[in-house]
Amino acid sequence: MKNNTHLKLVLGDWQWNASIYGFINIVGKENVDLIEDTVTFSTDLLEGFAEKYFGYFIRTYEKTLSWYKIVSFAEKMEAYEDDAFAGFNLEALKSFNIYLKDVKRFLKSNSYKAAYELITLNVDMPSLEKQLTAIKEPKDQQQFEAGKSGIITEVQNNFIVLRPIIAYCNSPEGKKYIRAKNVIYTIINNAWDGVSFLDRQPKEKDVYTSYKKYFVDGAVEYLQQNKSHHKYNCFICDAPIKDLNHTLSFLNETGFDVGKKSSHVWDFQNDIALCPLCKLIYSCLPAGLAYGYNHGLYINANQDVETVFKINHVLKTEILGVKEGNIRTIYPILVNALHQKEHDTAKYELADIQVVRYENDSYRFNILSRKMLEIIVESKDELDGLLKAVFMENGMTVRVYDEVIVRIFNNQNLFTLIHRMIYHKLANPARCYFNGAHIMYLLKINQKIYTRLGGMEVERGEETRQNQFLIGNAKEAGQNLRKRYYGKDAQHKLPGICYRLLNALKTANKDMFMDVTLNCYLYVRAQVPEVITRALSNEKDFSTMGYAFVAALIDEPEGKSLPGEKENTAPEAGEEELV
Numbered sequence: 001m002k003n004n005t006h007l008k009l010v011l012g013d014w015q016w017n018a019s020i021y022g023f024i025n026i027v028g029k030e031n032v033d034l035i036e037d038t039v040t041f042s043t044d045l046l047e048g049f050a051e052k053y054f055g056y057f058i059r060t061y062e063k064t065l066s067w068y069k070i071v072s073f074a075e076k077m078e079a080y081e082d083d084a085f086a087g088f089n090l091e092a093l094k095s096f097n098i099y100l101k102d103v104k105r106f107l108k109s110n111s112y113k114a115a116y117e118l119i120t121l122n123v124d125m126p127s128l129e130k131q132l133t134a135i136k137e138p139k140d141q142q143q144f145e146a147g148k149s150g151i152i153t154e155v156q157n158n159f160i161v162l163r164p165i166i167a168y169c170n171s172p173e174g175k176k177y178i179r180a181k182n183v184i185y186t187i188i189n190n191a192w193d194g195v196s197f198l199d200r201q202p203k204e205k206d207v208y209t210s211y212k213k214y215f216v217d218g219a220v221e222y223l224q225q226n227k228s229h230h231k232y233n234c235f236i237c238d239a240p241i242k243d244l245n246h247t248l249s250f251l252n253e254t255g256f257d258v259g260k261k262s263s264h265v266w267d268f269q270n271d272i273a274l275c276p277l278c279k280l281i282y283s284c285l286p287a288g289l290a291y292g293y294n295h296g297l298y299i300n301a302n303q304d305v306e307t308v309f310k311i312n313h314v315l316k317t318e319i320l321g322v323k324e325g326n327i328r329t330i331y332p333i334l335v336n337a338l339h340q341k342e343h344d345t346a347k348y349e350l351a352d353i354q355v356v357r358y359e360n361d362s363y364r365f366n367i368l369s370r371k372m373l374e375i376i377v378e379s380k381d382e383l384d385g386l387l388k389a390v391f392m393e394n395g396m397t398v399r400v401y402d403e404v405i406v407r408i409f410n411n412q413n414l415f416t417l418i419h420r421m422i423y424h425k426l427a428n429p430a431r432c433y434f435n436g437a438h439i440m441y442l443l444k445i446n447q448k449i450y451t452r453l454g455g456m457e458v459e460r461g462e463e464t465r466q467n468q469f470l471i472g473n474a475k476e477a478g479q480n481l482r483k484r485y486y487g488k489d490a491q492h493k494l495p496g497i498c499y500r501l502l503n504a505l506k507t508a509n510k511d512m513f514m515d516v517t518l519n520c521y522l523y524v525r526a527q528v529p530e531v532i533t534r535a536l537s538n539e540k541d542f543s544t545m546g547y548a549f550v551a552a553l554i555d556e557p558e559g560k561s562l563p564g565e566k567e568n569t570a571p572e573a574g575e576e577e578l579v
């Protein structure tokens with residue numbers, strides 16, 4: 001561009017903020033100036049923007065792309081050949097067949113076919129694809145050994161076909177277009193659709209040229225226009241515009257729930273006119289969310305651009321850093337990002353933040369108030385301790401960590417969850433992968449929820465001291481009573497007692513609770529500890545004390561490990577829906 005000028009973007013709603021953050025990712029943070037809620041940059045950055053645009057997505061998501069699956073096999077091929085297939089066994093054959101199946105599927109897909117049209121290399125990919133043939137798998141390793149030489153010949157024949165395929169994908173043109181097609185259909189189309197290279201009938205087949213013509217050239221031309229006679233204004237930046245041709249309608253799910261809002265509101269939203277520059281920025285929206293595991297995630301902390309950048313950068317690094325298949329839920333990642341953000345800035349000066357999730361083709365929002373953030377950050381240790389705690393309920397795996405976060409998000413206390421956990425522990429201990437210590441973590445977090453969300457006016461130090469006192473003493477009382485029952489060889493009575501105590505807690509029936517405990521202490525000839533009688537004067541303390549007491553009563557004695565205690569290995573639930 002000839003006339004180099006500086007442009008300014010100011011933070012606004014989440015979608016605009018995420019687009020600005022995406023723009024920064026694309027052009028590089030070092031090339032823009034972030035001052036408070038404003039990003040300033042030179043129009044020079046629009047030079048070669050289409051390449052930067054695709055470059056960002058390819059760099060960021062490279063290892064998740066089907067292109068990567070195809071070409072990364074080259075290393076394995078070399079390794080097998082280097083030791084003359086000595087290490088190639090039945091397992092290796094099985095995974096090779098899966099690889100072949102995947103490669104065939106990719107190569108036949110429409111997006112690969114469209115990429116072939118843009119690549120000038122003279123290679124007949126459809127014919128190569130047809131030559132790849134799955135190999136018959138012997139029943140066991142023994143039969144494999146018997147037929148190994150024949151199998152290896154078949155593998156080598158496939159290698160002969162794979163080599164030109166991988167070379168094609170790895171050629172400069174192959175990398176440019178196949179990877180671009182990959183990111184269009186796995187990442188970019190989550191955020192927008194229907195125009196430019198995502199037009200159902202694109203006029204321009206080259207996706208780079210298409211993006212440049214549709215978004216970049218329009219913006220550059222607009223910047224050079226004489227705007228003095230323009231009648232309208234851009235809804236975002238207020239700059240004069242000549243017509244209402246550019247709208248937000250190319251963005252998926254523009255924030256309104258079509259089903260719930262009346263149609264004129266929806267039309268209104270679609271009619272919002274933009275200047276071509278703001279439209280270009282909006283096209284960066286997919287670079288603003290971190291995508292992984294069927295989710296897109298963005299944290300809208302809109303005080304200043306630096307914070308937006310930092311917190312979302314952490315989030316992205318966390319999401320992309322998780323090894324494939326190792327993630328069970330997105331909440332720990334979110335909490336880690338929030339936690340690091342807290343460490344980064346002066347404590348508790350933060351305003352409320354908005355968590356935006358994209359899943360099942362729509363956006364979902366959670367507002368995290370400053371108080372909730374405080375709870376999450378202050379409970380970091382307890383939350384970390386809950387990561388592996390799960391139990392089964394009606395055939396479903398319940399992750400205690402997620403349940404806790406959801407309750408904090410929804411402004412709820414944890415008593416019903418604690419009740420469920422203790423109940424399951426009594427009724428079905430083999431299906432509970434947690435122990436009394438986990439219940440204590442929940443009780444501690446619960447105390448924080450009460451203090452923060454309940455608006456209790458207690459000095460922090462004093463409140464912490466009292467809470468620890470209450471939970472610790474109640475736990476100790478439970479453990480002592482339990483020992484006495486064991487001492488009298490009467491441990492078989494404990495489950496019945498616990499059920500009755502749980503009932504009393506559920507119905508907040510202090511008399512019933514007292515009756516049961518009195519009988520217990522009479523039976524073991526001991527005094528009712530003060531922690532029990534004192535807690536009766538306060539509803540919340542009663543529940544906290546009661547659950548800590550019952551949890552300690554049912555917990556396994558020290559030295560004897562629980563079924564899942566050593567590793568707390570939860571049953572695998574990889575296929576389950578996340579969050």
Ligand SMILES: [Zn+2]
Binds near residue numbers: 237239
């Ligand atoms: Zn504008």
